[in-house]
Amino acid sequence: xxxYIAILHKESNSDFxxxxxxxxxxxxxxxxxxxxxxxxxxALGLHINGMIExxxxxxxxxxxxxxxxxxxxxxxxxxxxxxxPDEKPRCVRVNITxxxxxxxxxxxxxxxxxxxxxxxMVQAAQSAIHPQ
Numbered sequence: 001x002x003x004y005i006a007i008l009h010k011e012s013n014s015d016f017x018x019x020x021x022x023x024x025x026x027x028x029x030x031x032x033x034x035x036x037x038x039x040x041x042x043a044l045g046l047h048i049n050g051m052i053e054x055x056x057x058x059x060x061x062x063x064x065x066x067x068x069x070x071x072x073x074x075x076x077x078x079x080x081x082x083x084x085p086d087e088k089p090r091c092v093r094v095n096i097t098x099x100x101x102x103x104x105x106x107x108x109x110x111x112x113x114x115x116x117x118x119x120x121m122v123q124a125a126q127s128a129i130h131p132q
Contacts, residue, residue, distance in 0.1 A: 002061060002083070003084075004061050005020070005062060005067050005080070005081060005082075006020055006040045006080040006082050007019050007020070007067070007073050007076045008079065008080055015030060015031050016030050016032065016033055016036035018030070018040040020040075021062050021067050021072075021073065022061055026044060026047040028042070028043035040082050041083075048084055
């Protein structure tokens, strides 16, 4: 997992703004610090996914000391550390027991969706874990 520093900005009568020194243009805001933190993670994730889709390299995270010494970020109200998952998570082979008929149904559904058995099962599990 990689971590990037987010700069929390706060002016009177405004929300908490968040920006990322490593990702110019990636900004967000929240009414509270907790909301700003959540929005920062979401914004950074979307920004990084866009870069990956465009085959752009991700920057090496700047050190907090470097950011703190920059006059550009002198007005920071706080610094947040935002973790992002690795680009390509490590996959692990598992052995499971499943009824034969269910396996045939999985294979049929996977083929219908143009997916491998493994991809279909992972997507189904993720949908069950994180329902929308």
